[in-house]
Amino acid sequence: MERSEMEEFESTEERRKLLQQERVILEVTELVCELMQKDGTKKSELAERLGRSKGYVTQLLDGRANMTLRTISDVLCALRATLHVSAQPLDTDEEQSSHQYETIVCSWPRGGMRAGWQDSRMVDRTGVPPVANRLKLAS
Amino acid sequence: MRMDGDNIVVRGPRATIEYAVQTNGRMPAKEGLGRLSDRERARLFALFERYAREGRIFNPDQFKKEEGEIWSFKRDQNRVPCFLRGHRVMLTHVFTKKRQRWDRREFQRAERIMNEHLAHEIDH
Numbered sequence: 479m480e481r482s483e484m485e486e487f488e489s490t491e492e493r494r495k496l497l498q499q500e501r502v503i504l505e506v507t508e509l510v511c512e513l514m515q516k517d518g519t520k521k522s523e524l525a526e527r528l529g530r531s532k533g534y535v536t537q538l539l540d541g542r543a544n545m546t547l548r549t550i551s552d553v554l555c556a557l558r559a560t561l562h563v564s565a566q567p568l569d570t571d572e573e574q575s576s577h578q579y580e581t582i583v584c585s586w587p588r589g590g591m592r593a594g595w596q597d598s599r600m601v602d603r604t605g606v607p608p609v610a611n612r613l614k615l616a617s
Numbered sequence: 618m619r620m621d622g623d624n625i626v627v628r629g630p631r632a633t634i635e636y637a638v639q640t641n642g643r644m645p646a647k648e649g650l651g652r653l654s655d656r657e658r659a660r661l662f663a664l665f666e667r668y669a670r671e672g673r674i675f676n677p678d679q680f681k682k683e684e685g686e687i688w689s690f691k692r693d694q695n696r697v698p699c700f701l702r703g704h705r706v707m708l709t710h711v712f713t714k715k716r717q718r719w720d721r722r723e724f725q726r727a728e729r730i731m732n733e734h735l736a737h738e739i740d741h
Contacts, residue, residue: 483636483647484627484662493655500663508667511675539676541660542693 498568503541506550511539513557527556626708627662629669637700637707637734645730646697649711653695660692668706683719687727698727707734 488494514524521539525532537543538553554561624644626634636644650658664679668690674680682688683698687709690697696719698709709730712723 480623480625482625482627483650484666487658487662493659496655496659497662500659501666504663504667508671508675515675536678540678540693 500541503545506545507539507541510553510557513554513559517557519557524553524556528552627666627669629666631672632669632704632706634665634669634706634708637709637730638737639730639733640737645710645726646699646708649697653711657693657695661690661695661697664690664692665706672704684724685728686731687724696723698723700727700731707731709734 484497488497513519514521521535522532525535528535534543538545538549543549550561624636624638624647626636628634636647638644650661653661664674668674668680674690678691680688680690686700688699688701688706690699690708694713694715695711696714697711699706700709701707709727710723712720714720714723
């Protein structure tokens with residue numbers, strides 16, 4: 479099969495690092511957006527809980543603002559969730575490359591989210607649940 | 618019309634992201650992405666990859682329906698209009714937008730590229 483444009487892009491180490499940074503940023507921002515959507519939380523409400531402006535939340539979700547671990551923790555805390563982080567080998571092998579997404583796992587207090595939410599998630603091409611599939615209720 | 622696979626951006630379990638191809642064989646989205654910096658391209662590629670894997674983007678500021686059959690990906694000030702063909706997402710072109718509202722010409726351009734692509738795809 480011919481290499482895709484993205485596989486071509488990733489062929490240099492420098493670009494691969496850039497792409498990996500963006501994957502991680504997107505993983506976090508999408509997780510926050512998903513929590514907000516499932517919980518019906520608006521940007522303005524999240525901003526209020528954080529004591530910040532709506533513009534700040536927009537920048538955070540766009541991945542432009544500098545997100546420290548403290549920032550991420552505060553945002554998830556405002557959404558009644560917490561974060562568990564683990565590392566996976568970053569392989570060049572395509573079969574294993576999907577595992578690189580499994581870096582962040584989020585959980586939230588029991589009853590904090592609507593029932594049945596986890597069941598709607600997908601399984602990736604290797605059959606290994608992607609990061610969001612590993613979302614689990616905190617005991 | 619070129620359809621030999623060189624218009625594939627990223628394949629995923631939920632969708633394939635492709636460049637729409639014009640009658641003359643040009644792929645304006647590919648040309649547009651080629652003009653961006655590596656950082657800007659990485660930000661957009663990560664978004665495409667996410668969509669290809671999950672089949673959706675939760676952040677409505679980064680992927681949404683614009684008008685008619687035209688949707689768009691957005692990172693920073695770069696917009697990538699596209700249209701959906703089942704599990705395929707066809708990128709029409711790339712433009713930089715600083716204002717909230719789209720320039721009418723960008724819609725027209727996206728629709729023109731979409732129509733050219735579809736006309737040839739149906740022919741083949």
